[in-house]
Amino acid sequence: MPHFQKNVAELRAVASMFWPEELSQEAAKLSVVPLLLNTQDQFLSILGVDVPDIAQLFVLLEAAELPANLFLKHLMILADFGGEILQRINDNFSMIFPNGRLEYEWKNRIHSYQFQRLPVKGRLNNAKLGVSGKKLTESIKLNDLLQDVIVLLLFGGASTNLYTAELLTKCEISNYFGRPTALKEFVKQRYIWVSRITAGSRSNNLGQLAQKFAQDYLETNLSIEGVHIQANGNLPAISHTNRDTNRPTTFDIVVSKNDKYVAIEVSFQVTTNSVIERKAGQAQARYRQIEAAGYKIAYILDGAGNFQRENALDTICTYSHCTVAFSRSELDVLCEFIREYLK
Numbered sequence: 001m002p003h004f005q006k007n008v009a010e011l012r013a014v015a016s017m018f019w020p021e022e023l024s025q026e027a028a029k030l031s032v033v034p035l036l037l038n039t040q041d042q043f044l045s046i047l048g049v050d051v052p053d054i055a056q057l058f059v060l061l062e063a064a065e066l067p068a069n070l071f072l073k074h075l076m077i078l079a080d081f082g083g084e085i086l087q088r089i090n091d092n093f094s095m096i097f098p099n100g101r102l103e104y105e106w107k108n109r110i111h112s113y114q115f116q117r118l119p120v121k122g123r124l125n126n127a128k129l130g131v132s133g134k135k136l137t138e139s140i141k142l143n144d145l146l147q148d149v150i151v152l153l154l155f156g157g158a159s160t161n162l163y164t165a166e167l168l169t170k171c172e173i174s175n176y177f178g179r180p181t182a183l184k185e186f187v188k189q190r191y192i193w194v195s196r197i198t199a200g201s202r203s204n205n206l207g208q209l210a211q212k213f214a215q216d217y218l219e220t221n222l223s224i225e226g227v228h229i230q231a232n233g234n235l236p237a238i239s240h241t242n243r244d245t246n247r248p249t250t251f252d253i254v255v256s257k258n259d260k261y262v263a264i265e266v267s268f269q270v271t272t273n274s275v276i277e278r279k280a281g282q283a284q285a286r287y288r289q290i291e292a293a294g295y296k297i298a299y300i301l302d303g304a305g306n307f308q309r310e311n312a313l314d315t316i317c318t319y320s321h322c323t324v325a326f327s328r329s330e331l332d333v334l335c336e337f338i339r340e341y342l343k
Helices: 008-014 021-030 033-038 040-047 054-063 068-079 083-091 144-158 162-167 180-192 196-221 275-293 310-318 328-342
Strands: 101-106 109-114 228-233 239-241 246-248 251-257 260-268 296-302 322-324
Touching: 008 310, 008 322, 021 196, 033 040, 033 068, 040 054, 040 068, 040 180, 054 068, 054 144, 068 144, 101 144, 109 144, 144 162, 196 228, 196 251, 196 260, 196 328, 251 328, 260 275, 260 328, 275 296, 275 310, 296 310, 296 328, 322 328
Parallel strands: 260 296, 296 322
Antiparallel strands: 101 109, 228 251, 239 246, 251 260
């Protein structure tokens, strides 16, 4: 019979530590970095043209092979201006642009741009702009909303309103229009750093891929009639409980049949961060609730970064009914644990 509840040393002995090749390949498909690098020359050639006004830049962009949403994504990376910041601008638009216009200085004279779609109702998110990972593979033509955000990122830092200019100080790319050498140097310096936008996207994608891979593996290999497998699921009567809230606890994967439930948490971190510490802080309370209800909780734990937090891993292993690493053989162990409990 397999040993289901491993300690840290036993877990380390079977861990992958670094991303398996099959997951790395899938993650590369979702990463925005290769797409940006492959189209960087096109992006630079557009901004390198000395246009007399913004209208001519839009004419140039519409004639180019580079999709408008990909052009916008380049600008967002260079300005380090992600979706969360744009949402805050959208929420406070009337305060930042009282007359719905951006007055800015460019080429030694004052220009004025009338926003056409901003502010939008609801959320101004990456999907709506066509700059999320999946949307970037679609070719979206220039539209009023994309024009508004492009102008914001290009000229916001040159606003004649000092308050607005200070808020949008990173939006300085217009300073490099028509100056190919200076523009290339500016872009080179920006891309030396790993932007928080791309880094966060990649980390999120990898975490989702690990969870999805585990879920797919269970669906294929459990072979139990009537079993239900749900991503981001809940367990009956298991909740976050404190003075302010009593809401269901969400687990990465929930496997159930009839009145039996297995909660599964997945953590694969190649570089160290605090996520595993948070999971460890929740482990004891979750375990006691789940144990009292007659359910089970299992963890898939792997990655060199996680093993740098040995105390956190030790806590999780102590308060778990099953701990496995991230590999097909280890997921087989998890499948056997679930089958034994559900049968």
